[in-house]
Amino acid sequence: TMKACLGESLYKTLSMKSGSTEQIVQSIDLTSEDEALDVTKKLQMAMLVGKEMFTENLCGKEMVRNSWAFVKDHEHELDKTMGCLQQAEALLLQLRLKFPSLPQTYLDIIRVRFNK
Numbered sequence: 001t002m003k004a005c006l007g008e009s010l011y012k013t014l015s016m017k018s019g020s021t022e023q024i025v026q027s028i029d030l031t032s033e034d035e036a037l038d039v040t041k042k043l044q045m046a047m048l049v050g051k052e053m054f055t056e057n058l059c060g061k062e063m064v065r066n067s068w069a070f071v072k073d074h075e076h077e078l079d080k081t082m083g084c085l086q087q088a089e090a091l092l093l094q095l096r097l098k099f100p101s102l103p104q105t106y107l108d109i110i111r112v113r114f115n116k
Helices: 002-006 008-015 021-027 033-059 068-098 106-114
Strands: none
Touching (some): 002 008, 002 033, 008 068
16 A cells, blocks of 8 residues: 555645645655665555556556445545545655756666666
8 A cells, every 4th residue: 555655754744735846855864875775665666566556446447336425435445545645646746846966767776776
């Protein structure tokens, strides 16, 4: 899940609707570029998981239940996932502006490290 990728504190920060992206960046401990890289990696993984989860739900790959409560909860969960995805994308953009030397993706780091 996105929560597992982000970690508890970062997930809570992104899930809160209040505050701008700049305020979120200021609230996260980013005293070094290594910490920014770690947060960037978590955001990228969470975005992949969230987008995959959202796509699966749109394509109807999840088990269908008939209860109205499930449908309502399911819609709420999708809305929450979309909100978190949007916050993650905005935060990733802010991090790239604040730390321009960060690689585009974590995959770039792996390629450089292993010369592939």
